[in-house]
Amino acid sequence: MLEVDQLLSKKVADRYLKKEVLGEGTYGVVYKAIDTQTGQTVAIKKIRIGQYKEGVNFTALREIKLLKELKDPNIILLIDAFPHKNNLHLVFEFMESDLEAVIRDRNIVLSPADVKSYLQMTLKGLAYCHKKWVLHRDMKPNNLLIGVDGQLKLADFGLARIFGSPDRRFTHQVFARWYRAPELLFGTKQYGSGVDVWAAACIFAELLLRRPFLQGSSDIDQLGKIFAAFGTPKPAQWPDMVYLPDYVEYQFVPAPPLRSLFPMASDDTLDLLSRMFTYDPRQRISVQQALEHRYFSSVPAPTKPALLPRPPRKGDSLTSRPPDLNVQEGPTVLSPPRKSRRVMPQREKVEGDAHQADRVDDHFIDVRQTTGGNTGKSETMPMSIDFSVFGSRPPPRPTLNSADRSHLKRKLDLEFFPPE
Amino acid sequence: MADFQTSTHRAKWIFTPNELVEKYKVSNQRAIKMLKEYGSTRIEVSADGSLSYPEPQLDATKVEKRSHTKPLSIEDEQLMRVFYEQKIQEVCLAFGFPQKIQGTAIIYFKRFYLQWSVMEHHPKNIMLTCIYASCKIEENHVSAEELGKGIQQDHQVILNNEMLVLQSLGFDLIVYAPYRSIEGFVDDIEDFCQANDQLEMLKDLKETAKLEVDRILLTDAPLLFPPGQLALAALRRSNEVHGVLDFERYLGSIISRQQSMHTSSELIESLNLIYSLLVKLKMPSSDDMKPIDRKLRYCLDPSLQDDKKREKRSKHKSKKSSSEKHGLPSSTPS
Numbered sequence: 001m002l003e004v005d006q007l008l009s010k011k012v013a014d015r016y017l018k019k020e021v022l023g024e025g026t027y028g029v030v031y032k033a034i035d036t037q038t039g040q041t042v043a044i045k046k047i048r049i050g051q052y053k054e055g056v057n058f059t060a061l062r063e064i065k066l067l068k069e070l071k072d073p074n075i076i077l078l079i080d081a082f083p084h085k086n087n088l089h090l091v092f093e094f095m096e097s098d099l100e101a102v103i104r105d106r107n108i109v110l111s112p113a114d115v116k117s118y119l120q121m122t123l124k125g126l127a128y129c130h131k132k133w134v135l136h137r138d139m140k141p142n143n144l145l146i147g148v149d150g151q152l153k154l155a156d157f158g159l160a161r162i163f164g165s166p167d168r169r170f171t172h173q174v175f176a177r178w179y180r181a182p183e184l185l186f187g188t189k190q191y192g193s194g195v196d197v198w199a200a201a202c203i204f205a206e207l208l209l210r211r212p213f214l215q216g217s218s219d220i221d222q223l224g225k226i227f228a229a230f231g232t233p234k235p236a237q238w239p240d241m242v243y244l245p246d247y248v249e250y251q252f253v254p255a256p257p258l259r260s261l262f263p264m265a266s267d268d269t270l271d272l273l274s275r276m277f278t279y280d281p282r283q284r285i286s287v288q289q290a291l292e293h294r295y296f297s298s299v300p301a302p303t304k305p306a307l308l309p310r311p312p313r314k315g316d317s318l319t320s321r322p323p324d325l326n327v328q329e330g331p332t333v334l335s336p337p338r339k340s341r342r343v344m345p346q347r348e349k350v351e352g353d354a355h356q357a358d359r360v361d362d363h364f365i366d367v368r369q370t371t372g373g374n375t376g377k378s379e380t381m382p383m384s385i386d387f388s389v390f391g392s393r394p395p396p397r398p399t400l401n402s403a404d405r406s407h408l409k410r411k412l413d414l415e416f417f418p419p420e
Numbered sequence: 421m422a423d424f425q426t427s428t429h430r431a432k433w434i435f436t437p438n439e440l441v442e443k444y445k446v447s448n449q450r451a452i453k454m455l456k457e458y459g460s461t462r463i464e465v466s467a468d469g470s471l472s473y474p475e476p477q478l479d480a481t482k483v484e485k486r487s488h489t490k491p492l493s494i495e496d497e498q499l500m501r502v503f504y505e506q507k508i509q510e511v512c513l514a515f516g517f518p519q520k521i522q523g524t525a526i527i528y529f530k531r532f533y534l535q536w537s538v539m540e541h542h543p544k545n546i547m548l549t550c551i552y553a554s555c556k557i558e559e560n561h562v563s564a565e566e567l568g569k570g571i572q573q574d575h576q577v578i579l580n581n582e583m584l585v586l587q588s589l590g591f592d593l594i595v596y597a598p599y600r601s602i603e604g605f606v607d608d609i610e611d612f613c614q615a616n617d618q619l620e621m622l623k624d625l626k627e628t629a630k631l632e633v634d635r636i637l638l639t640d641a642p643l644l645f646p647p648g649q650l651a652l653a654a655l656r657r658s659n660e661v662h663g664v665l666d667f668e669r670y671l672g673s674i675i676s677r678q679q680s681m682h683t684s685s686e687l688i689e690s691l692n693l694i695y696s697l698l699v700k701l702k703m704p705s706s707d708d709m710k711p712i713d714r715k716l717r718y719c720l721d722p723s724l725q726d727d728k729k730r731e732k733r734s735k736h737k738s739k740k741s742s743s744e745k746h747g748l749p750s751s752t753p754s
Contacts, residue, residue: 049468055564055582058556065557065593068428081591083469083583132423161559 016044016091028087032094035079041094042079046087059158060088066134066157074125076145076155092155095145097311099152099203103141103210105311112266114309115207116295117302118144121152122200127287129154130193133164137174139199141206150305163192175199177222178212182233183281185223187246194281197290201276208262208269223250230277231255238280268295424646428592433531435643443534444494451537452491455719459489461539462720469583489718496712497538499704504543505529505638506703511551511571517560519630523597525554526637528589534643535588539719541581548573549581557593598633598642601651602626609655612673613665621664628658632698639697645690652687653694 019032028047035042047060067078080091099118102108110118122144129136136154143156159174169189174180181198183191205213214229216222227233232252235242258270265273272295275285285293296302424430435443451461458474465471492500505526512522528550533543548567555562568575586593606626610619632654636642641650652671659667668688675684 049583053563053565055467055552055556055579056586058561061556061586061593064591068592069423069426069594071426083587086468088583132426 016042016089018044033091035091043092043094045090045092047090049083049086049088056088060090062160063157064090066160066162070129070132070134070157072125072128073151074121074153075128076153093147095153095155096148097146098142099144099146099207100141101311102146102309103206108309108311110207110210110309111300111303112269113300113303115204116300117305117308118152118207119200119204120291120296120302121305122154122203123287123291125152125154126196126200127291129160130196130287133162134160135163135193136160136196136199138176139196139203140176140179141203144203146308146310150308150310152305177219178202178215180219180222181281182223182226182241182279183244185219185226185246186241186244186248188244191281193286194284197276197284197287200287200290201273204273204276205262208265220248227253229256229261230258230279233279240280240282266295266298268293268298271295424596424648427594427596428590429594429596430646432590432592433595433643434646437640437644440534440640440643444497447533447535447537447540448492448494448497451539451719455489455491455539460720461491461537463540465541465580465584467580467583469587471584490715491719492537492539492712492715496715497533499702499708500538500543500712500716501529501533502638502702503704503709504547507544508547508551509634509637511547515562515567515570517551517555518558519599520597521551521554521558521560523599523633523637524558524595525550527595527597527642528554528585530640530643532585532588539716541584542716542720544573545577545581546585548578549585552578553582553585553593596647598636598647598650598654599630601648602629602633602654605648605651605655608674609665609670612670618664621662625655625658625662625664628661629654632657635698635701636694638703639694639701641694641697644697645694649687649690650694653691653698656691657695657698 015036017034017036019034022030022032022043024030028045031044031046033042033044034040045060047057049056064078064081067076071077076095077093078090079093080089082089082091099122102110102118122139126136126139134157136157137159138156139154143154145153145155147153161170163170170191172184172187172189172191174184175195179199179202181191181195184195202213214222214225216225227250231254232250233241241247258274259265262270262273272285272290272293275293276290278284454473455461460474463471463473508525508529509522512525525547529543529547532541532546532550548571552562552564552567555567564575564578568578603626606622606629609625610622613622629651633650636650636654641653645653656667659665671687671691672684675682675687
């Protein structure tokens, strides 16, 4: 017994040899470490415990419980979990970079075959999740990690959930805004795997454009951006739309040809994109169907993971992203029939508690633990560029990782329903 | 998560009867040894999961005296676990939690006591923490404070034990309680019987089966059989009451459709074993618990025994023990 206990705590200190800090997130520090038993390099996420009134960190528990059951080449491997000196340690396989760093690196050229390969790996990981009835709910390039062998793996399951129980209601405050599906933006509480497909479509578009595709500055603006790209949906196209809790009527704008947004893309690319970006979640293509789409069987074949272009290792010069100047104007929001508080501003103006969560999003930007890139807010805009000329700053990359903050946490976890 | 086949539950938490006997024996003997050497079995737990053990007794006379403290037998431990598993059901019912919360909490509790003796960690505390953890994991969050308040218990105890419980579960937190399987089988039975006029009967079949599952959860069966078999055992029992279908024939149809590795007779044998566990299940009453609980209190705090010998201090003692966190089972929820 005593021996058992000693073994437990020793294993921690002895087994893993801590190296440099890889990053610092809202819920802890991430270290690089060597597993002395296997010689393997690992990443250890260290999460303080007993810090909040609600015991062991919720986000961490979600991640552990799901990753313990999910084992797939395109899902991050959770190797171990243990408490040590007032911290919970999660041991993951070590990943070299992430997709956001790839997309941002201007020195990298992504061929159509490279894009296909990255998308295929993303969808394979997602298909595995959906097969196991797990929604990821935080798909974005930053959460798609890239291993030393070039394999892309889904990570950060802190917002993930099991779905499939009939009538179970979920929070719609999931995903970083730019990757949020229209049904979520309209406040739906009952949704399915289609939300991950939409986000994957945004990532697909981002791989093609090399910048985030739909960069809304608020939820309303996000819908505006979506409608400007694909046209305002007609009820015939998406019958359930008008019944969604936060539905507001938008001025009708027709869809520009998809080709005009992605001038270089092949017909197969555009076809798959449009199926993934389908408004009605019931008609949106499933991940499995997407993987069977002819885009993946037509030439060029996807690049082998080991041959994919990757950003230089950490420590190389800071790559700064050129500012995004093609700010699209969204259509005007008409005043909604029921909700006067939604009478709508253009961008930037945030009012009313309906937008609280967005403000929270932007406020607690999480500097992620990824290794390759300079992600999140740590990236600074070149000093010489004065955005006041354009009337508005380019929006900071929104994240939704402040689940530890108790106020938002309550928002996220307010899924306790009085029992039937 | 609907894939039991690849789950940690199937891979790590289904045992043979012999393995269970061995595990219970090991933890019981370890606690007895600790009692002999240290005079107490109390292990203090802190929120980060670290443990501190009683100080070794240097005073020989005290050890001598305390060596009279009687440890719990393996059977005592078994009864005590069943008692607190019943309490889990009572608490969950009182809070109106969904059945799967109750199922998960009980399975956590069972798994926990595969690693520990009840003498080492008081089951009342572990029971509360298992309920709390189950709510958290099943996305039905209730704050520790709310939970503690509802049953007049110190919520700090719940939080202090959380990490210990999670760790003892090996962080395998998704468990498959049989309730969901019952739903699935009843849908299937509906097709099997092509019973459009029997919907009422099927509903009765389902409800009685769920009550059977409540009882099956109090046996060792959840550690020995997969949830599907537990559900079938419950449905078979329920069908004996309601007589909705020819159950043997139904089992045959499941086997033939699944092209399973098992034969019909193997399945029936499993169901019979579950049935026999259910027959053997002894529901301890509060009276049954009193002597065991007294033993447990002395194991955890032998000084109580010293106090008892000094009769005149009995008043002081009762005061002290009522402020003790480890009260009698009767002080648990009403």
